[in-house]
Amino acid sequence: MGSDTSFKRYAAALVGAVLKMLTAVVLAGIASVPTPLFVVEHVGLGLLFRASYKSLAGPGWAFGAPEVDEVVEAPHGAMVGAAG
Secondary structure, eight states, X not given: OHHHHHHHHHHHHHHHHHHXXXXXXXXXXXXXXXXXXXXHHHHHHHHHHHHHHHHTTGGGGTTTOOOHHHHHXXXXXXXXXXXX
């Protein structure tokens, strides 16, 4: 769940940065506004990349690394078990 939240924040920041850059180059006369088909194509490709990334279980699929939740909760659970 945390990675989805992080991705949403990253995606929003990335979209904002691209919009700022696009606005700057269009106002400066360096480029023109992209066509709607160009925008739809790139959004679709981005979503496909995200889906393929998630289907491989993120970066840990090749290394067999434990999930972040397991690493964080294991010591806490061990301490509760030892005290109780």
